[in-house]
Amino acid sequence: NKTAKDLWDALARHMLGSEYGKQDKKAAVLYEYETFKATEGELFLDTYIRYLQVINDLKKCGYSKDNCELNFKFLNNLQPEWKQSKEKVVVSSDSEGSEADDFSELKKIIALLA
Template sequence: MHGPYVRRMIPEPGDPDREVSVAETFHEQNDKELTEKEVKQMEADDQAIQTILMGLPEDIYADVDSYETAQEIWLHVQQMMKGSNIGIHEKKAKLFNEWERFTSTNEESIESYYHRFSKLINDFKRNKHFPEKIASNFKFLNNLQPEWS
């Protein structure tokens, strides 16, 4: 909720033996300087990152796996998912358009035709749209090249 633990910069006293006096210097907090609460917070963020990434589809995972904190990943995933309803309707429209225009091409092998048809049917199934068995059989047979009859 409040973001990841960010290591603090720890002040160190300056070196009085230098020509130019330095009041203090800083170093990033190391593992030995972390409190138990800070360690738990860092571990919780790592666990949250793994939990979020494991549940994502590959296309979304590829977009967010470079973020360093669970909060960044989560915010980006939320933003991407807002448009998912539009994406679903576009996919459905594209599939039905492809279905309507599907036909064999000149000099195409029957194996290639069958492979393209199978891919289209699999895309329908993957997107939870199932053309009726009889409709898919008619579609396949009616679009064969005349020489395959």
């Protein structure tokens, strides 16, 4: 006969997994992030939602990535036909709602994409 504590402990082991299982999960999530690419024929929104899921999984595993890096990775791994439809965007540092930090981050992203 199992006691309530035995059942609870078994459930906890099942939910958390072994330490080896945790490391496997972290490695799988990191690999998924590192190899992320939009798939051919996939809608832009579907790609974005799939990428957000990868980012959420990274956070759950304790990984932290800079927003600039996350945005750059997403943009860099879009389908070629999406990359070709670029628009010129003019942003002024004195625009309503903009802050110096936001403008600085935007400059970094533009420099990386150039």
